[in-house]
Amino acid sequence: MRSDIPLFPPNASTMAVHVDHFYLFMWAVTFVFSIGIAVALVYFAVAYRRRHRDERPGEIHGSLLLELVWSIIPLLLTVVMFVWSTWLFFAQARVPDDAIRVNVVGKRWMWKLQHMTGHREINELHVPVGKPVHLVLTSEDVIHSFFVPAFRMKKDAVPGRYNETWFTATQPGRYHLFCAEYCGTEHSRMIGSVHVMESAEFQQWLAGGPAPVSPVALGRKLFTERMCVTCHYGDSGARGPALNGLPGSKVALLGGGSAVADDTYLRESILTPAAKVVAGYQPVMPTYAGQLGEEDVAALIAFIKSLPPLAGDAASRKASDLRSN
Amino acid sequence: MATTVTTPITQERMPKEHYLNADYGVRSWLLTIDHKRIAILYLVSISIMFALGGIYATAIRLELLTPAGDLFTSENYNKMFTAHGVIMVFFFLIPAVPATLGNFLIPLMLGAKDLAFPRINLLSWYLYIVGGLITLAALFLGGLDTGWTFYTPYSTAFSNSNVILAGLGIFVAGFSSILTGFNFIVTIHKMRAPGMTWFRMPLFVWAHYATSLIQILGTPVVAVTILLVAVERAFDFGFFDPARGGDPILFQHLFWFYSHPAVYIMILPSMGVISELVTCFSRKKVFGYSFIAMSSLAIAVISFLVWAHHMFVTGLSVYAAMIFSALSFLVAIPSAIKVFNWTATLFRGSVSWQTPMLYAFGFIGLFTIGGLTGLFLASVGLDIHVTDTYFIVAHFHYVMVGGVIMGYLGGLHFWWPKITGRLYPEWWARVSAVLVFVGFNLTFFPQFILGYLGMPRRYHYYVEEFQVLNVLSSAGASVLAVGYVIPLFYLGWSMRYGKIAAPNPWPATGLEWQTPSPPPTENFPVTPEVTEEVYDYPNLRLPKETVLV
Numbered sequence: 001m002r003s004d005i006p007l008f009p010p011n012a013s014t015m016a017v018h019v020d021h022f023y024l025f026m027w028a029v030t031f032v033f034s035i036g037i038a039v040a041l042v043y044f045a046v047a048y049r050r051r052h053r054d055e056r057p058g059e060i061h062g063s064l065l066l067e068l069v070w071s072i073i074p075l076l077l078t079v080v081m082f083v084w085s086t087w088l089f090f091a092q093a094r095v096p097d098d099a100i101r102v103n104v105v106g107k108r109w110m111w112k113l114q115h116m117t118g119h120r121e122i123n124e125l126h127v128p129v130g131k132p133v134h135l136v137l138t139s140e141d142v143i144h145s146f147f148v149p150a151f152r153m154k155k156d157a158v159p160g161r162y163n164e165t166w167f168t169a170t171q172p173g174r175y176h177l178f179c180a181e182y183c184g185t186e187h188s189r190m191i192g193s194v195h196v197m198e199s200a201e202f203q204q205w206l207a208g209g210p211a212p213v214s215p216v217a218l219g220r221k222l223f224t225e226r227m228c229v230t231c232h233y234g235d236s237g238a239r240g241p242a243l244n245g246l247p248g249s250k251v252a253l254l255g256g257g258s259a260v261a262d263d264t265y266l267r268e269s270i271l272t273p274a275a276k277v278v279a280g281y282q283p284v285m286p287t288y289a290g291q292l293g294e295e296d297v298a299a300l301i302a303f304i305k306s307l308p309p310l311a312g313d314a315a316s317r318k319a320s321d322l323r324s325n
Numbered sequence: 326m327a328t329t330v331t332t333p334i335t336q337e338r339m340p341k342e343h344y345l346n347a348d349y350g351v352r353s354w355l356l357t358i359d360h361k362r363i364a365i366l367y368l369v370s371i372s373i374m375f376a377l378g379g380i381y382a383t384a385i386r387l388e389l390l391t392p393a394g395d396l397f398t399s400e401n402y403n404k405m406f407t408a409h410g411v412i413m414v415f416f417f418l419i420p421a422v423p424a425t426l427g428n429f430l431i432p433l434m435l436g437a438k439d440l441a442f443p444r445i446n447l448l449s450w451y452l453y454i455v456g457g458l459i460t461l462a463a464l465f466l467g468g469l470d471t472g473w474t475f476y477t478p479y480s481t482a483f484s485n486s487n488v489i490l491a492g493l494g495i496f497v498a499g500f501s502s503i504l505t506g507f508n509f510i511v512t513i514h515k516m517r518a519p520g521m522t523w524f525r526m527p528l529f530v531w532a533h534y535a536t537s538l539i540q541i542l543g544t545p546v547v548a549v550t551i552l553l554v555a556v557e558r559a560f561d562f563g564f565f566d567p568a569r570g571g572d573p574i575l576f577q578h579l580f581w582f583y584s585h586p587a588v589y590i591m592i593l594p595s596m597g598v599i600s601e602l603v604t605c606f607s608r609k610k611v612f613g614y615s616f617i618a619m620s621s622l623a624i625a626v627i628s629f630l631v632w633a634h635h636m637f638v639t640g641l642s643v644y645a646a647m648i649f650s651a652l653s654f655l656v657a658i659p660s661a662i663k664v665f666n667w668t669a670t671l672f673r674g675s676v677s678w679q680t681p682m683l684y685a686f687g688f689i690g691l692f693t694i695g696g697l698t699g700l701f702l703a704s705v706g707l708d709i710h711v712t713d714t715y716f717i718v719a720h721f722h723y724v725m726v727g728g729v730i731m732g733y734l735g736g737l738h739f740w741w742p743k744i745t746g747r748l749y750p751e752w753w754a755r756v757s758a759v760l761v762f763v764g765f766n767l768t769f770f771p772q773f774i775l776g777y778l779g780m781p782r783r784y785h786y787y788v789e790e791f792q793v794l795n796v797l798s799s800a801g802a803s804v805l806a807v808g809y810v811i812p813l814f815y816l817g818w819s820m821r822y823g824k825i826a827a828p829n830p831w832p833a834t835g836l837e838w839q840t841p842s843p844p845p846t847e848n849f850p851v852t853p854e855v856t857e858e859v860y861d862y863p864n865l866r867l868p869k870e871t872v873l874v
Contacts (some may be wrong), residue, residue: 005793009779022707030697037668037693041686044671055675059863062613070665071658078654081704086647088706093643142479143573149779152710156639160567163640180713180781182472185399188784
């Protein structure tokens with residue numbers, strides 16, 4: 001048993017130091033108020049202790065001024081807390097454009113990760129130091145939560161949708177990865193580690209081992225094998241909308257309304273095509289639920305994203321028009 | 326210390342007839358419609374539940390002494406923390422103060438003979454018992470491993486434990502809570518004695534009024550939510566399971582829509598107790614009566630608008646998170662107002678350090694830390710790191726144990742002479758109050774640090790560097806346990822051997838002190854008329870019929 005008591009986890013991401021500063025500010029406020037209240041209580045309790053059985057202290061009715069003061073001061077303090085913590089939150093919510101993407105799938109009781117180079121890992125994540133890493137998370141079963149204390153970062157992996165978060169590691173080393181959302185019997189064993197490496201070392205790690213199949217390549221293969229290609233590609237155009245330029249665009253839906261074609265939309269359209277049907281098409285696509293795993297779906301989405309925008313098809317033209325506006 | 330502790334006023338003999346000896350036999354208790362006897366039924370029932378929940382807590386703290394999960398299997402460990410949470414939240418904390426002290430005192434404080442619907446009051450107790458037995462059956466016969474939060478899709482599609490049965494028990498007990506709230510609201514509106522205007526009501530009553538509003542508005546939502554979980558599990562409906570077209574996050578919205586206000590169902594009645602204690606033991610009018618009363622209502626209203634602060638890492642939209650963060654900060658203000666007013670009440674008072682006041686001091690201290698650490702969680706940017714860790718566990722134990730139980734024990738000691746007609750032994754009571762306070766801090770303060778270090782909650786195994794703090798926490802828990810066990814003995818002892826209490830032993834204002842201890846079944850021989858302002862301590866007179874010792 002170690003005898004030292006650390007107060008902070010390792011400080012290994014660009015966010016960590018900012019979160020720590022805010023945390024210390026919050027403790028400072030907590031101590032000032034708690035000790036202030038405690039000192040006042042003890043002082044009053046001693047100074048005005050009952051000296052005779054029949055004491056009758058004088059009347060004090062209250063004071064509007066005091067009530068206002070001790071309502072407004074905490075209110076102002078909470079405004080400071082709100083602005084500061086929301087600023088932190090926005091920094092954590094905005095994924096940098098140059099981030100390298102890693103897909104994360106939670107499954108009882110392991111973490112499955114895939115780099116865009118195709119490298120797969122389980123319960124381990126290798127990342128280069130100083131480079132933003134964009135995590136896109138989902139789950140194959142129940143809700144999990146991807147938590148790296150050294151990065152002050154946590155995000156739920158929720159089945160049926162994609163969540164995203166990011167970090168930039170600042171210190172090479174090995175850090176704990178925990179599942180933070182209770183997920184059943186072996187919840188506390190769903191742990192692993194993040195290895196932060198120097199850039200050269202990371203390149204070496206990528207080069208080692210057999211050449212992996214990238215998600216785009218796997219997606220291309222699935223796109224043909226699963227017959228997506230018969231309705232959704234090139235000039236076949238009749239039965240399904242072409243997918244070139246679709247990701248990120250706004251799609252008009254059958255029966256009115258529209259949706260933004262983000263990853264969650266693409267995933268749903270593959271697994272539950274009847275949920276949102278594109279305007280001008282029939283709901284004829286079969287469901288792929290139960291036939292494709294989360295990694296397959298992620299590969300298909302990566303492939304769809306890699307398609308170059310095409311001219312000559314109504315749907316893709318409409319999509320690219322919208323994007324250029 | 327040259328402080329004069331006033332001895333509570335005693336008398337030579339008990340009143341000849343009172344609610345406790347008005348009738349004898351098991352039947353006279355199980356079929357009683359006297360709110361005071363029903364309060365006793367609840368007192369016994371929740372004490373048993375508290376002891377059960379405490380046994381589970383002991384087992385959890387023992388397991389966490391070492392990083393390896395070596396005492397129990399993971400499956401059993403998960404069932405134990407689930408049982409601890411379910412029992413403590415639904416069957417102890419929620420009914421703790423309202424069903425016992427509230428039931429006993431609200432009619433007395435208002436000058437009424439009983440609650441508005443005495444039979445419904447008894448029905449509430451039976452619903453609590455039936456719900457409790459169903460849930461206990463689920464916990465003992467196979468167990469439940471979902472955590473007290475029943476998160477989907479784990480609870481609906483993956484758990485192999487007794488989800489439906491346990492949920493059914495909670496569903497039934499929920500109606501007990503709804504009916505009690507309904508009964509209190511009607512009683513407070515319609516049964517006040519002549520002269521008992523709204524702003525002459527003790528703050529204890531105001532706090533229960535606010536609590537009752539939350540109970541009747543919030544509890545039906547959690548009842549329906551649990552029903553949906555059961556239906557999805559039993560009949561394969563797709564409400565929450567994405568594999569069946571549902572949305573697992575929808576469950577969290579519905580669950581926390583009730584379960585966040587439920588925190589205030591637990592804490593508001595205790596706040597009401599503290600207002601009574603602070604005034605009596607400083608012999609002062611409460612500072613800022615209307616601010617304390619209205620802050621209870623403000624808490625009840627705002628508490629319904631903050632639920633999503635439990636969900637900042639689920640993928641909630643950035644703007645929704647901002648709004649819920651701002652509203653969560655706002656709920657801190659009425660709580661702060663209460664703390665400042667209680668403290669100011671002591672100013673230039675005549676402060677006596679008897680056991681109930683020690684508990685009130687403890688409450689104010691622990692609730693202040695519990696409340697302020699809540700602000701850490703309203704701060705989205707920081708909540709991301711600490712949510713689902715031991716920081717959360719520490720925070721809600723400061724509020725729900727540090728706050729609720731300190732208030733409950735303080736109130737129980739304060740009104741013990743009224744309930745039983747006898748005094749508890751002061752020395753022992755002080756020892757246990759100090760042990761509870763010290764043990765509590767030793768148990769839960771290390772958990773704030775553990776949480777920031779990154780130890781997730783509900784972890785059976787943990788990494789080695791968290792051990793020292795876990796050992797500290799378990800050591801503190803053993804002190805806390807001793808503090809909780811001692812009152813069981815001396816309160817039990819006092820029921821037979823304690824000194825006989827005068828009608829108004831402290832003495833205190835309030836109608837409940839103007840009737841004999843213990844009160845007669847009909848509460849007041851003659852309906853009292855209220856002519857004084859509330860907490861009129863400056864003009865407090867010692868009742869004539871008392872014998873001073």
